[in-house]
Amino acid sequence: MIALYRPGTSPLHRLPAGPKLIALMLLAIAITVFASNAWYIAGASALVVAGYFAAGFGPLEILRQLWTLRWIVAVTLITQVIFLPLPVAATNTGRVVTVVMLATLVTLTTRTSALLDAVERGLGPLRRIGVDPARVGLVMAMTITVVPVIAGYAASIRDAQRARGAKPRLRILVMPLLVMSLKHADELGDALVARGAE
Amino acid sequence: MTTPLPSIPASPDGTPPSRELAFEGVGVDLAGVTVLRDVTVTLPQRRIAVIGSNGSGKSTFARLLGGLVAPSRGRVAVHGHDLVAERKQVLRMVGSVFSNPDAQIIMPTVAEDVAFSLRRRGLTREEVARRVTATLERYGLAERADAPAHSLSGGQKQLLALSAVLITEPALIVADEPTALLDGRNSRLISALLLDEIPQQLVLVTHDLELAARCDVAVRFEDGRLFEVDDPAPVIARYRRDLG
Amino acid sequence: MKFDVRDLARIAVFAAIIAVLGIPGAIPIFGNAVPITAQTLGIMLAGAVLGAWRGAAAVVVFLLLVLVGLPLLSGGHGGAGVFVGPSAGYLFGWILGAFVTGAIVHAGHRRPTWWRTALGCVVGGILVIYAVGVPVQAFVTHLPLGATALSSTVFLPGDLIKAVVATLITMGLWRAYPRAFGDQVRVTPAAKVDATVR
Ligand SMILES: Nc1ncnc2c1ncn2[C@@H]1O[C@H](COP(=O)(O)OP(=O)(O)OP(=O)(O)O)[C@@H](O)[C@H]1O
Numbered sequence: 347m348i349a350l351y352r353p354g355t356s357p358l359h360r361l362p363a364g365p366k367l368i369a370l371m372l373l374a375i376a377i378t379v380f381a382s383n384a385w386y387i388a389g390a391s392a393l394v395v396a397g398y399f400a401a402g403f404g405p406l407e408i409l410r411q412l413w414t415l416r417w418i419v420a421v422t423l424i425t426q427v428i429f430l431p432l433p434v435a436a437t438n439t440g441r442v443v444t445v446v447m448l449a450t451l452v453t454l455t456t457r458t459s460a461l462l463d464a465v466e467r468g469l470g471p472l473r474r475i476g477v478d479p480a481r482v483g484l485v486m487a488m489t490i491t492v493v494p495v496i497a498g499y500a501a502s503i504r505d506a507q508r509a510r511g512a513k514p515r516l517r518i519l520v521m522p523l524l525v526m527s528l529k530h531a532d533e534l535g536d537a538l539v540a541r542g543a544e
Numbered sequence: 545m546t547t548p549l550p551s552i553p554a555s556p557d558g559t560p561p562s563r564e565l566a567f568e569g570v571g572v573d574l575a576g577v578t579v580l581r582d583v584t585v586t587l588p589q590r591r592i593a594v595i596g597s598n599g600s601g602k603s604t605f606a607r608l609l610g611g612l613v614a615p616s617r618g619r620v621a622v623h624g625h626d627l628v629a630e631r632k633q634v635l636r637m638v639g640s641v642f643s644n645p646d647a648q649i650i651m652p653t654v655a656e657d658v659a660f661s662l663r664r665r666g667l668t669r670e671e672v673a674r675r676v677t678a679t680l681e682r683y684g685l686a687e688r689a690d691a692p693a694h695s696l697s698g699g700q701k702q703l704l705a706l707s708a709v710l711i712t713e714p715a716l717i718v719a720d721e722p723t724a725l726l727d728g729r730n731s732r733l734i735s736a737l738l739l740d741e742i743p744q745q746l747v748l749v750t751h752d753l754e755l756a757a758r759c760d761v762a763v764r765f766e767d768g769r770l771f772e773v774d775d776p777a778p779v780i781a782r783y784r785r786d787l788g
Numbered sequence: 789m790k791f792d793v794r795d796l797a798r799i800a801v802f803a804a805i806i807a808v809l810g811i812p813g814a815i816p817i818f819g820n821a822v823p824i825t826a827q828t829l830g831i832m833l834a835g836a837v838l839g840a841w842r843g844a845a846a847v848v849v850f851l852l853l854v855l856v857g858l859p860l861l862s863g864g865h866g867g868a869g870v871f872v873g874p875s876a877g878y879l880f881g882w883i884l885g886a887f888v889t890g891a892i893v894h895a896g897h898r899r900p901t902w903w904r905t906a907l908g909c910v911v912g913g914i915l916v917i918y919a920v921g922v923p924v925q926a927f928v929t930h931l932p933l934g935a936t937a938l939s940s941t942v943f944l945p946g947d948l949i950k951a952v953v954a955t956l957i958t959m960g961l962w963r964a965y966p967r968a969f970g971d972q973v974r975v976t977p978a979a980k981v982d983a984t985v986r
């Protein structure tokens with residue numbers, strides 16, 4: 347599993363993960379609520395582009411990230427032009443792209459492990475309602491461990507059904523996948539108990 | 545054909561701690577069905593082989609010792625500690641290894657997975673790191689320390705599972721068919737480690753009668769009952785005969 | 789709601805199943821022609837199989853991993869961007885959706901029935917998710933609520949198919965591997981005697 351993080355040493359890379367995430371959320375909401383005309387959006391996107399440059403990313407990286415947003419752009423633009431005049435539709439789509447690109451910048455400049463720690467710390471206040479941040483962290487780590495195993499099950503089920511000449515169909519693929527995966531979960535539960543994680 | 549059980553040894557101050565597994569009238573019911581009954585035996589040997597047909601109760605016996613199943617009747621003592629009354633302590637004394645190497649990996653990387661066993665033991669970060677490095681070196685996994693655990697080969701994964709158990713220095717290792725899914729070479733590697741290299745007491749559930757023959761005692765289960773306990777040679781010979 | 793370690797293993801494994809359902813080509817749906825995936829199928833199944841609390845927990849863990857930058861959403865998307873984009877509300881809706889699906893399917897700790905499972909998947913897996921997703925989408929894209937709701941109906945046929953498939957799989961799993969449903973559903977009265985230490 348390749349994380350989306352891109353290593354670097356820029357000031358943006360060095361900002362602590364927690365505050366960076368909070369700042370992002372506030373900025374994203376501010377842009378979403380207040381940037382209602384083309385000028386504001388142009389200003390905001392200029393800032394975001396400046397942010398990419400400051401983080402050491404060139405125009406190529408910006409284009410690559412924009413390309414990953416093509417479906418969002420297409421769906422947003424199409425639904426908008428059906429209901430709204432074209433300039434308004436374009437403005438709204440531009441704002442959505444700006445906000446998402448800003449958030450992507452945070453992801454690109456923050457290590458997964460730093461964000462994991464930030465999430466665990468951020469969950470601290472939820473202790474009062476019975477959430478144990480360490481357990482959440484444990485389950486997240488276990489999920490990362492288990493994704494390749496489950497993906498392997500999916501591949502082997504698909505291959506087995508192809509070998510029998512069956513056309514792979516959603517239901518007949520997912521059903522055995524669930525059985526294999528949940529058996530795996532039970533064995534993992536045994537391993538957890540045996541290794542003293544109670 | 546069971547060995548009579550003296551009273552479960554206590555370990556009062558002064559006397560050396562016992563290294564005995566003691567079962568007294570033990571039964572286990574699962575989903576309303578009795579899968580293990582009337583198990584009464586004392587096992588002081590270091591290497592204990594557990595054999596018997598499919599479904600005879602071997603895994604249930606192993607899971608009992610590993611703390612994964614509670615006895616429905618009777619008493620079990622591991623080195624003098626009662627399995628139910630001193631559950632926490634017994635769990636720390638027993639390390640379990642299973643057959644499926646994949647299903648024993650909990651954390652993403654090799655080093656993290658081994659370190660997981662030392663959680664909540666009140667060790668400093670440095671101490672954990674030191675022990676992890678030493679353990680990985682000892683079992684030849686040091687080079688793969690930061691590799692994703694699932695990128696290891698089946699044999700290496702089983703070695704990892706074993707390392708994750710041995711790092712806690714348990715007093716008893718319970719291995720339920722640890723070589724069942726391994727090729728010949730890896731199977732020999734793991735069994736040599738368990739039988740000849742570690743100092744711990746070992747309960748080895750296996751269908752590999754060659755392995756059972758290398759143990760100090762063999763326990764045979766049939767139909768959820770303890771069928772026979774004796775030197776491995778006669779137990780295995782009779783089992784072979786019964787298999788036909 | 790207190791989870792034991794065996795629950796944690798199931799939650800982790802189900803979060804991984806949701807991730808694997810989003811891997812392109814892992815599970816073909818509509819021949820991969822449309823950027824629709826089986827991930828909402830995973831949401832319905834999480835609730836239907838694990839029940840309300842554990843199902844919702846699996847979705848939360850999955851989304852946290854997406855937030856920290858793992859590309860686990862269908863088509864390899866991930867990172868903070870998806871939580872500020874037009875589909876953010878649907879992602880948040882997944883949590884409540886899995887919960888409601890589980891609450892309906894497992895209502896009264898009874899064994900799942902055809903009609904309750906279908907109802908749970910449609911209400912939790914579709915209605916609830918849209919109810920959270922549509923307003924957030926309208927907020928993000930500045931498209932009027934009614935128009936947003938209308939445009940979102942394009943995805944309705946696909947979601948209805950997924951609800952049918954989820955129902956079939958859940959009932960099949962109940963016959964093939966009832967243990968998957970955990971101890972919150974009484975398999976048989978005798979199962980209560982299960983001496984497995986929990
Ligand atoms: N969770 C469970 N609920 C009900 N019955 C069970 C459960 N686990 C095992 N059993 C039953 O208990 C009996 C003994 O099973 P066990 O796994 O101990 O056998 P085994 O000797 O290890 O067999 P094998 O050689 O096939 O591994 C079997 O009949 C099995 O079907």
Ligand SMILES: [Mg+2]
Nearest residue numbers: 602603604720
């Ligand atoms: Mg067995």
